[in-house]
Structure formats: structure tokens, C-alpha cells
Amino acid sequence: MPTEALFRPLQLAPNHVRIAFEDRPLTVPAGVSLAAALLANDVGHTRESPVNGRPGAPYCMMGVCFECLVEVDGQANSQACLIQVRDGMVVRRQRGARDLLIGDADDD
Numbered sequence: 001m002p003t004e005a006l007f008r009p010l011q012l013a014p015n016h017v018r019i020a021f022e023d024r025p026l027t028v029p030a031g032v033s034l035a036a037a038l039l040a041n042d043v044g045h046t047r048e049s050p051v052n053g054r055p056g057a058p059y060c061m062m063g064v065c066f067e068c069l070v071e072v073d074g075q076a077n078s079q080a081c082l083i084q085v086r087d088g089m090v091v092r093r094q095r096g097a098r099d100l101l102i103g104d105a106d107d108d
């Protein structure tokens with residue numbers, strides 16, 4: 001009498017990538033937006049307002065509200081809802097306004 005299982009385990013989300021948020025390693029499904037990955041991992045707020053420090057997190061998920069601004073691989077003002085996760089991505093909360101890189105007048 002055959003004893004093989006009649007059921008096979010599902011391959012749940014076989015493709016994952018590893019990212020880091022505030023030095024916390026996360027394994028997230030490949031192909032999702034960064035904002036969705038962060039929300040699914042319950043990371044709390046993703047930015048702090050430059051006006052009053054109020055915490056914010058992704059809201060509209062379509063590039064309109066700018067509540068999802070984060071720093072990605074050192075690049076501030078990145079809209080997490082418009083960025084697809086990729087392996088090795090290093091993400092930090094955006095705290096306040098990004099620094100402006102203003103060159104010297106002599107640079108022109």
C-alpha cells in the first residue's frame with residue numbers, strides 16, 4: 001500500500017529578499033513596494049515631520065501624500081510606496097527635512 005502523502009506543502013512566497021529597517025533585519029516578499037513591506041512588518045512610523053516632529057507612515061500608497069518618505073541606501077526623500085524592495089536595501093526613518101547640499105559660490 002502506498003504511503004506517499006497525497007498533499008504537498010505549498011510554496012508560500014518562495015521569493016523573498018532581505019532588507020534592513022533601522023538596523024532591524026526583515027525578510028520580505030520580492031516584488032512588493034517598500035511601503036507595503038514596512039507596513040506588513042509593523043515597523044511603526046517611517047518618518048518624522050520637519051515641522052513638528054509628528055510621526056508619519058505610508059497612507060495613500062500611490063505617491064500622493066508623501067507620508068512614506070524614508071532614507072533608502074543613504075538617499076533621503078525616497079517615497080517608499082513607489083519603490084520596489086530589493087535585496088540588501090538599507091532603510092532608515094526620515095527625521096525632519098533632508099539636508100540640502102548647497103555648493104560654494106566658487107563652484108560655478
Ligand code: FES
Pocket residue numbers: 035057058059060061062063064065066067068069079080081082
Ligand atoms: S504613501 Fe502616500 S506618497 Fe507614499
